[in-house]
Amino acid sequence: MTWKRVATAAVLIPFVVGIVLWGSTAIVALAVGLVTMLALFEYFALGEAIGHRAYRFWTATCALVLIYVQWRTASEHRYYVLGAKLTALNGGKWLPGAVSPESPEAVFFLFVLGIAALTLATKRPLVEGLSAAGISASGLILVAFPLSYTIRIHGTPQGPLVLLFVLVIVWVSDTVAYFVGRSIGKHPFAPLLSPQKTWEGAIGGFLGSLAVALMFARWEHISVAYVLGMGAAGNVAGQVGDLLESAYKRSAGIKDSGSILPGHGGVLDRIDALILAIPVVWYYWVLIYSPKS
Amino acid sequence: MTWKRVATAAVLIPFVVGIVLWGSTAIVALAVGLVTMLALFEYFALGEAIGHRAYRFWTATCALVLIYVQWRTASEHRYYVLGAKLTALNGGKWLPGAVSPESPEAVFFLFVLGIAALTLATKRPLVEGLSAAGISASGLILVAFPLSYTIRIHGTPQGPLVLLFVLVIVWVSDTVAYFVGRSIGKHPFAPLLSPQKTWEGAIGGFLGSLAVALMFARWEHISVAYVLGMGAAGNVAGQVGDLLESAYKRSAGIKDSGSILPGHGGVLDRIDALILAIPVVWYYWVLIYSPKS
Numbered sequence: 001m002t003w004k005r006v007a008t009a010a011v012l013i014p015f016v017v018g019i020v021l022w023g024s025t026a027i028v029a030l031a032v033g034l035v036t037m038l039a040l041f042e043y044f045a046l047g048e049a050i051g052h053r054a055y056r057f058w059t060a061t062c063a064l065v066l067i068y069v070q071w072r073t074a075s076e077h078r079y080y081v082l083g084a085k086l087t088a089l090n091g092g093k094w095l096p097g098a099v100s101p102e103s104p105e106a107v108f109f110l111f112v113l114g115i116a117a118l119t120l121a122t123k124r125p126l127v128e129g130l131s132a133a134g135i136s137a138s139g140l141i142l143v144a145f146p147l148s149y150t151i152r153i154h155g156t157p158q159g160p161l162v163l164l165f166v167l168v169i170v171w172v173s174d175t176v177a178y179f180v181g182r183s184i185g186k187h188p189f190a191p192l193l194s195p196q197k198t199w200e201g202a203i204g205g206f207l208g209s210l211a212v213a214l215m216f217a218r219w220e221h222i223s224v225a226y227v228l229g230m231g232a233a234g235n236v237a238g239q240v241g242d243l244l245e246s247a248y249k250r251s252a253g254i255k256d257s258g259s260i261l262p263g264h265g266g267v268l269d270r271i272d273a274l275i276l277a278i279p280v281v282w283y284y285w286v287l288i289y290s291p292k293s
Numbered sequence: 294m295t296w297k298r299v300a301t302a303a304v305l306i307p308f309v310v311g312i313v314l315w316g317s318t319a320i321v322a323l324a325v326g327l328v329t330m331l332a333l334f335e336y337f338a339l340g341e342a343i344g345h346r347a348y349r350f351w352t353a354t355c356a357l358v359l360i361y362v363q364w365r366t367a368s369e370h371r372y373y374v375l376g377a378k379l380t381a382l383n384g385g386k387w388l389p390g391a392v393s394p395e396s397p398e399a400v401f402f403l404f405v406l407g408i409a410a411l412t413l414a415t416k417r418p419l420v421e422g423l424s425a426a427g428i429s430a431s432g433l434i435l436v437a438f439p440l441s442y443t444i445r446i447h448g449t450p451q452g453p454l455v456l457l458f459v460l461v462i463v464w465v466s467d468t469v470a471y472f473v474g475r476s477i478g479k480h481p482f483a484p485l486l487s488p489q490k491t492w493e494g495a496i497g498g499f500l501g502s503l504a505v506a507l508m509f510a511r512w513e514h515i516s517v518a519y520v521l522g523m524g525a526a527g528n529v530a531g532q533v534g535d536l537l538e539s540a541y542k543r544s545a546g547i548k549d550s551g552s553i554l555p556g557h558g559g560v561l562d563r564i565d566a567l568i569l570a571i572p573v574v575w576y577y578w579v580l581i582y583s584p585k586s
Contacts, residue, residue, distance in 0.1 A: 119537055131424065141430045142430065
């Protein structure tokens with residue numbers, strides 16, 4: 001943990017916390033859009049290193065549309081409006097299973113149409129078709145889509161606090177894992193993917209997240225069991241996300257996904273844990289924990 | 294068009310039409326599940342030919358879950374139920390942008406989680422990580438996801454007829470294109486992808502679809518302009534889908550995607566046009582045309 005890394009964190013953390021706590025969901029969506037673009041292009045660079053050339057512009061466009069849709073879903077009372085909207089569309093007649101043009105599924109289908117058109121219109125060698133479809137689709141679904149839940153979290157009542165919760169458990173886990181691993185770490189955790197990680201560090205990070213969850217539960221007067229579960233789920237998802245990005249870097253034969261953040265490598269290196277932790281906490285929050293505050 | 298091809302069609306067509314017109318949406322979903330599995334594994338075989346090994350079992354599982362979810366969405370009055378359901382979940386409190394666990398977006402995130410776990414747990418060489426994610430994600434989003442709209446179409450009022458409409462415009466377009474191309478075809482349509490296709494054939498197929506649309510409009514007493522638009526959109530999507538699959542076969546260096554259907558090649562060869570035509574007609578039907586019958 002070089003001074004560069006600490007200095008970068010010291011500048012970025014207050015900025016991120018400020019946006020999360022005091023920014024509107026629209027501001028958060030803009031920030032997510034920026035981070036997603038950077039992360040997506042770093043992911044595409046990983047693919048490029050092994051000859052998989054994405055349809056970058058189209059995938060990025062669909063990622064931004066997805067972010068817009070997630071913002072609309074978060075900021076409108078969508079699931080009450082939906083029925084009325086579609087009823088109007090259909091001249092007052094009932095249509096089961098109808099779809100809003102502003103839903104993630106519609107964006108995914110828009111993406112499919114564009115990939116089809118690009119595959120036929122491109123001047124690239126035909127042999128690239130499958131790998132271009134693959135790296136584009138996986139970039140949209142593995143990077144942009146999970147990140148877009150940041151906006152959905154932020155748009156709920158208590159959303160800014162829940163989003164802060166995810167950020168803090170991931171940051172604390174990262175830091176605790178680093179210091180515990182350095183001081184008492186002996187048993188390698190994932191020697192092939194990330195040689196410096198140890199079981200001691202991973203468990204320390206996990207316990208660190210639980211400690212944050214305990215504080216959060218006391219602070220917000222939410223049931224301890226639920227928040228511990230949320231912290232545990234978010235932490236495991238974060239550690240998996242971290243390893244997953246290491247796996248993709250190894251797959252591409254690249255050490256850092258980028259160099260935009262001094263001391264931290266690329267944006268993808270920095271947010272890899274969040275890419276999975278954020279949607280996992282969102283689904284936990286919506287499906288398992290029921291806000292009753 | 295060998296006798297084998299005609300014989301296979303003569304057996305399959307009445308069977309498919311019977312299921313569409315007289316089967317329940319659950320039966321249609323089962324049939325779609327079967328066809329999707331066959332098509333998906335043929336797509337994976339294309340990837341395998343260039344060394345992209347999918348997480349077959351997991352992707353197929355998610356495809357089946359997606360089909361189940363589309364069936365639930367089609368058969369329940371989902372968008373009315375949704376609000377009530379989620380309200381109950383949240384102890385009567387409003388939660389904007391909430392999600393049902395039975396939505397395509399939730400299935401896509403389930404897929405992401407599994408890909409993450411498999412990428413870390415697999416014994417495959419690390420270098421395969423990116424291409425495995427790519428071929429798995431593109432199989433789900435480019436093959437299984439568009440096909441699953443068959444169920445959504447079938448579940449609407451008039452759905453069986455609309456589904457039959459898509460099938461017939463694609464079949465007629467295919468047949469007319471073949472005979473027109475053979476008799477007067479001169480100008481190659483997509484020489485690199487499909488050397489036998491001609492502009493004459495493509496235009497003939499397009500006009501054939503419009504003729505079907507005219508008959509359908511008269512038969513069902515629906516506005517001619519809407520149905521012509523639906524026929525045109527479905528036909529263009531179908532021809533694009535056909536070429537797209539040719540592009541992927543070229544990308545993999547393979548002639549037929551399979552050999553399960555005598556005279557027709559694989560399942561993917563047979564349904565390539567439907568993969569795009571079905572969701573395009575669905576979105577046209579729901580978003581542009583409003584059933585007022």
